[in-house]
Amino acid sequence: MLGNQPVSELNMSKISKSFAGVPALKGVDFNVRGGEIHALLGANGAGKSTLMKILSGAYETDEGNIEAGGVSHAFRSPSDSKAAGIHCVYQEVDTSLVAHLTVSENIFLDNLASPKGKAWLSWGKLHDEASAVLERLGLHISPRTLVRDLTLSEKQLVLIARLSAQKAKFVILDEPTAPLSLEETEKLFGIMQGLKSDGIGVIFISHRLPEVLRISDRITVMRDGERVLTVRKEEIDSQGIVKAMLGRSFEEEFPKLQADIGKPVLTVARLEAGKRVRGVDLEVRQGEIVAVVGLVGAGKTELSRALFGADPIDRGTVAVNGKSAKLASPAEAVRAGIALVPEERRKEGIFVRESVLHNLSVPVLRAISRLGILSGKRERELANRQISDLGIKTSSATQQTAFLSGGNQQKVAIGKWLETDADVFVFDEPTKGVDVGAKRDIFRIIGTLAQQGKGILYLTCEFDEALGLADRILVMCDGSIVKSFNRGEATHEDLLKFASAVREELA
């Protein structure tokens, strides 16, 4: 639809942004032309999403300049950026759609919500216009369908139809393929090609290198808040991209404690749960730290929740100490001897409004009570022991947990399990949002648990941690374990390769 107009260009120059004094972007230049698919790559925390949030108006930039179609813009809100023709399809499609309205209403939501819109709604016209948009994109969805009845990929496509109806000039697709099947991905690529030939500039964020190399025209790689390179697709291969994403070698010391490895404590066979865990086999032995690495969206969190009975298991078996475990609820998982330190610490791991004392005793209330009456003395002893053993920095045991730092909250989330009889400890991204000092403490705690003969399953997207800490590393991609390395066998590059599903190329 924009085919006849001159090619527009989007220029972000010298973009800098800090959060609480910590720089997230350091003078980034980024350029997108109309009619190209431009892939934006980088490891977790490289600054991709911050850059895109500035472009879509969700954040304001501290320094730098944004120019679209030759006009300089200062985006203060998402509506500013939409007015300039820049639209974003976020990964969480449900947050942008109104589930109980029809496809048509969702496509024209902004027009309907606009104060300049017409007072009366012509349903026939609305549906006709929606059909036209859908047809042009090659989508076969009835405009009268309710959005809640659509599949996830169809919802994405409705969002693309919406921005197409709004005459978008630049489109950000934030990891759109992560939740899609192969067939759905193909369909999305077809539509991306269509946008491209309409003269729209598409910014494509993905962790899957093969598809990036297939569909994009140019590739920009970011690392540590800086742009590392921008090249035409033909000038680079997946090895080169991986190297650019990682940069110089990460040599960090991890305190690895020696532990004797014994018989298997956790055996998982053909585990399937929901859409993200698609047949996982793994084994953890006494004293062994097994890391499961993978990119965001690989299914690690879902795996940990399934192992802990927090989400239902569809198929497969889990055995603890050779005994088959029924995991219909976390309570049963705890009884079977599994403990989970979940990823969403403040939402799932601790009770922010309660004291450290009450947090630490939740899983062991039975053990510190007699006939249901709690022993205040034993509860305090237990709390004080954990506080000193784990080095939890708190003014007192009765301090409200909300006032502790992230690292100390994490120690509370770990500490509450230490007095249970758990044989298997599952950690899901335990160092997320934790400062360096507390990180070392957490590694030490995990090492000590291994020395006591516990089995540790450590799920992380921080490859360095897995390399430094684990006795074995399993790489997870798209819901299954694709590769296993013993300690010292793998490099950072190997892990990223397998986690990014480059395996087809290697084979």
Added chain:
Amino acid sequence: MRKHLLPFSFKYGALLFIGLVILFFSLYNQYFFTYSNLTDILRSISIVTFVAIGVTISLLVDGFDLSVSATVSLSTVITASLMVWYEMPLVVVLIVPIAVGALIGLINSLLIVKIRIPDLLATLSVMYLVNGIHKNYTAGYSVYSHMPMPDGSTAPGEMSKAFLWIGQGKLLGIPFPVVLMVVAVAAVHVFFKYTRWGRQMIMTGGNEEAARLSGVKVKKIRMYAYVASGIFASIGGILFASRIGSGQIDAGAPMLMESVAAVFVGYSVFAAGRPNIIGTFFGAILMGVLVNGLTMMNVKYYQTDIVKGLVLIVALAVTFIHLNRRKA
């Protein structure tokens, strides 16, 4: 000095306010601060306090039980009818309504925990259902001793003396319902402070997902809370029947709001900012004192509602301003 004064006034402000209100009424009317009037106030709040304990428990697990008023009504007419229509012994008269209260709690928790209807909606529906059942049960009539029956005969039984003593008698000079109330408040307070199940309820209310991921059986815990709420409401109904000496239709209707008000005033006691039993007790006392004192001042009953509303607003505003500021 200021630094300490402000938190102090937030923490003890509510108690101080109750003290000031009592002082004010005492100075205004010489009959206010007498033993008989004070015990009267306590007796007048005893039934609402029982209902409010139930509401507090449901709020503590992050729910809300709107069906308590209907449970009070049903329990009242069942209690009276067991004596008047069926001449049942005292034990049965006491146990059946409590069992019915527990059953209503079970129905609530089935809807909320199993079918996952939001608490307010589920208990609102059950409120209508139970209200309808209690009116059907008595065909719309109140139940009293030797009442005329639809077939023209007279009901065989009467409200027994022993039963009426529960609501009207005195133990060592203290009205028996007041004794029951104090025992219940103390017992529930101990339950929440010193028992495993009480702690699990508090943790479940604080963060249900974290509690579940700590191995707490949150569904069971929430079920127990609703059953407890139903039982406390039904005890309120028994006390009501015993106090009035008959089974009045819609006896519980005004009690939902009265008890909820007590619970919310209770939020401000000790600046807890959340439901707590001791707070609920003081909330009920404040409401009782206000009604009693204002009535003595010849304020019309419909004007006291304005005062109650204002007190509730001030108590909650002070509490939440304090809590939000601390968070920031």
